[in-house]
Amino acid sequence: MTQFKDLGISAPILKALDAEGYSVPTPIQAQAIPIVLKGVDLVGLAQTGTGKTAAFALPILDRLAANRKHAGDRACRVLVLAPTRELAAQIGDSFRTYGKFLGLSTTVVFGGASMFKQKQALYRGVDILVATPGRLLDHVSQRTLRLDKVEILVLDEADHMLDMGFIHDLRKISTLLPKERQSLFFSATMPAPIAELAAQFLYNPERVAVAPPSTTVERVEQAVIHVDQKKKQDLLHALLKDKTIKRALVFTRTKHGADRVVEKLASAGFEAEAIHGNKNQGQRTRALDAFKKGHARLLIATEIAARGIDVDDVSHVINFDLPNVPEQYVHRIGRTARAGAGGMAISFCAPDERAYLRDLERLTKQKVPVMETDLSLRTPADDERVQRPKGPAGRSGPPRKHAPKRHHGSETHGKAHAKQGHAHSHARDEGDRRDRKGQEVWSNGPRQPQRGRRQRTRG
Numbered sequence: 331m332t333q334f335k336d337l338g339i340s341a342p343i344l345k346a347l348d349a350e351g352y353s354v355p356t357p358i359q360a361q362a363i364p365i366v367l368k369g370v371d372l373v374g375l376a377q378t379g380t381g382k383t384a385a386f387a388l389p390i391l392d393r394l395a396a397n398r399k400h401a402g403d404r405a406c407r408v409l410v411l412a413p414t415r416e417l418a419a420q421i422g423d424s425f426r427t428y429g430k431f432l433g434l435s436t437t438v439v440f441g442g443a444s445m446f447k448q449k450q451a452l453y454r455g456v457d458i459l460v461a462t463p464g465r466l467l468d469h470v471s472q473r474t475l476r477l478d479k480v481e482i483l484v485l486d487e488a489d490h491m492l493d494m495g496f497i498h499d500l501r502k503i504s505t506l507l508p509k510e511r512q513s514l515f516f517s518a519t520m521p522a523p524i525a526e527l528a529a530q531f532l533y534n535p536e537r538v539a540v541a542p543p544s545t546t547v548e549r550v551e552q553a554v555i556h557v558d559q560k561k562k563q564d565l566l567h568a569l570l571k572d573k574t575i576k577r578a579l580v581f582t583r584t585k586h587g588a589d590r591v592v593e594k595l596a597s598a599g600f601e602a603e604a605i606h607g608n609k610n611q612g613q614r615t616r617a618l619d620a621f622k623k624g625h626a627r628l629l630i631a632t633e634i635a636a637r638g639i640d641v642d643d644v645s646h647v648i649n650f651d652l653p654n655v656p657e658q659y660v661h662r663i664g665r666t667a668r669a670g671a672g673g674m675a676i677s678f679c680a681p682d683e684r685a686y687l688r689d690l691e692r693l694t695k696q697k698v699p700v701m702e703t704d705l706s707l708r709t710p711a712d713d714e715r716v717q718r719p720k721g722p723a724g725r726s727g728p729p730r731k732h733a734p735k736r737h738h739g740s741e742t743h744g745k746a747h748a749k750q751g752h753a754h755s756h757a758r759d760e761g762d763r764r765d766r767k768g769q770e771v772w773s774n775g776p777r778q779p780q781r782g783r784r785q786r787t788r789g
């Protein structure tokens with residue numbers, strides 16, 4: 331099996347990887363690292379969770395360390411562009427972790443944080459700069475940063491960059507970069523607008539592609555609970571009594587929805603943190619930290635805020651609302667089952683969300699198993715099975731013998747009988763869930779482009 335040292339990574343970085351417990355490169359790492367070390371351009375089809383950050387960070391650190399020089403005042407040698415603040419911060423952390431024995435400098439700049447501190451950090455120049463596009467351009471326009479010394483450019487999650495409306499910023503940035511440079515471009519999907527963007531940044535790139543999102547889906551146990559919209563909060567409270575839900579990421583469709591869920595959880599005695607676009611950076615960082623360190627069992631998030639969040643051992647993803655774009659479902663449930671581990675995703679489906687459920691089942695080519703609870707709603711399929719014969723005066727008669735057994739009429743009763751959930755829980759207790767680190771089973775499926783349909787997905 332390929333080892334990191336076989337890929338040409340130098341000793342100080344190998345030592346840092348050892349300390350992180352990385353034993354073998356993931357498929358994207360095995361493919362991309364030698365290409366990046368050669369100094370040529372690369373386009374990578376990969377999503378978060380595949381080990382993509384290290385796939386570019388390790389060879390970049392190696393190249394910088396092999397050719398040390400001062401970037402110049404207010405300049406950087408490597409520029410990494412990321413769509414969200416959290417992802418940018420995470421990439422910065424990865425560079426620091428993998429490069430901890432190299433003595434290179436890394437700075438992260440994004441909106442919502444102090445401009446002054448960022449200016450100070452940039453003043454004498456940095457080796458690696460990780461930035462969101464808007465704040466990067468703010469620094470350029472205030473002349474606190476110049477981009478003419480960039481040797482290596484990384485554009486991460488290009489598809490999300492487009493979703494978030496960064497296309498104009500990216501075009502502008504491309505005109506400020508030196509022509510002589512190495513460019514690395516990553517995206518989970520490659521529909522026409524992304525390919526056009528790639529063509530603008532890349533020269534004669536080599537291509538790598540790994541694990542399509544469906545492989546993540548296969549590793550996550552999934553369940554859907556049909557429930558009335560008004561009963562979703564009660565259902566969440568009932569589920570949370572299950573102690574096997576150790577660390578859960580709960581997704582809502584809107585920011586207000588996230589706040590409402592947190593408030594109601596608090597009044598029911600469950601501590602939770604929220605993370606979404608209306609929170610300031612300090613609040614977002616604190617919420618994420620509390621969740622990462624295990625101080626908060628629950629993080630309630632909107633789609634965009636959760637993009638790229640990399641938290642170890644998220645045992646459950648709960649879709650309080652189903653996403654209206656089916657690809658988002660795959661991203662969301664990919665927050666559990668990180669780096670090859672297992673996980674469970676439970677989705678609440680109100681009657682008006684059934685079309686979303688059908689869409690995501692079509693995309694993932696899987697039927698999501700139905701989990702029944704005290705709060706479950708009847709589905710149209712049930713109604714087909716349970717035919718109520720009309721009695722005298724139009725009154726409904728009793729259900730037929732073959733009617734499915736359900737716990738109707740006890741909606742005020744708090745505890746959900748999540749039958750399947752209990753079964754899953756036991757399996758998990760018995761050590762079913764494998765440790766993320768040291769995990770050696772990596773799926774390297776054939777390249778399967780996702781459906782090209784994209785919509786704006788601001789959170």
Ligand code: AMP
Nearest residue numbers: 352354355356378379380381382383669
């Ligand atoms: P990424 O796709 O970059 O977000 O990485 C997903 C997760 O995989 C992160 O938690 C990394 O720390 C972890 N990871 C990356 N490379 C490896 C590796 N070779 N072995 C084990 N874990 C890894």
